[in-house]
Amino acid sequence: MQYQIIPVTPFQQNCTIFWCDETLRAAVVDPGGDIDKLIAFITEKKLNLAKVLLTHAHIDHAGATQAMVDHFGVPIEGPHIEDQFWIDLIPEQKQRFGFSHAEAFKTDRWLEQGDKVHFGNIELEVYFCPGHTPGHVVFFHRPSKLAQVGDVLFRGSVGRTDFPRGDSATLIKSIKENLFPLGDDVRFIPGHGPMGTFGEERIHNPYVGEGVR
Template sequence: MLQYKIIPVTPFQQNCTVFWCDETKQAAVVDPGGDVEQVIAFIDGQGLTMAKVLLTHAHIDHAGATKALATHYGVNVEGPHQEDKFWIDLIPMQKERFGFAHAEAFDTDRWLNQGDTVSFGNIELEVYFCPGHTPGHVVFYHRESKLAQVGDVLFRGSIGRTDFPKGDHATLISSIRNNLFPLGDDVRFIPGHGPMSTFGEERRTNPFVGDGVR
């Protein structure tokens, strides 16, 4: 069974998430933006075996500590989609702009695409390509738990910004409505920032992408 722990990191309070298989104790960390010591302390404190780092996208508050965490445990990095490579290449510039002293550029070991899966222990996550906030954003979905990690695509009562380089509002709306909402109203999601919600709640009430918005 999938277990998870949300660890808010960086001054942006980004929802870094530790997923793990309760049968094998193998774990994957999604979006280690920073405060890597907190993440390591949780993993080691729970007796988990780190299997891989997963990235929804490559903004620095989601990916800044990727190299530090992957190097510490000697594991691979999977994600995001290749269209976000330019954001990875810009991490040194992002680092100076936002004062993220810990952040380092890194190489991903596997770019992810729509229809791919990632696995650790007995857990398999489905990959959904959801550009708009960034051009290479992906979402991870665990079908058995009806739980998604959506990064900065969708929030409770809001959606991701599209004013960054290569962001696109219409593409983001399409990603949400055509790739996420069809998974079901009862799907819970962990956003990149802030509280969890469900796709059904956002369909009903979200002022940007709800069913009543055209």
């Protein structure tokens, strides 16, 4: 599997395109905006987009979802059903944050703990990690030990929980019980900022590291 991180929107959200080397079938994770950038990359690499995957439904992660579907005619998978209310709020988020293009959408498949998503010969495992939003999920590619964690975990930080239906204790539980057990050598792509490893965060993160009580 190969991947490319493409920062989008004024929030510099890490949209990621994953693709299968053998089939060139691809998935775009969290297309928040700047759809022209995403289309250009997919076209340049001669990829065949199979689906849109969503970690959660904040506008910087999901704002261009419907535009991608309209352009490529692909299904949407994710997030968890508990984020439906955030999807419904996209028009309000659009006005609040000044996004020029963003629409509500209807997902084709809600995701839950233990689900799998596929494109080409690639399988991603789904982990339900609420806290930042109530319906946040994480995607994990076990063969390459790579996780797309959205806004659950960052290098040296964790996701905000001061949004509606966010919860700090739930977020910490999600990280400690669902992410860290995957292994210290797992690399993760956060929703914003640079990549890291679970091992580094497990030891040194000031919110969930070993020294935090």
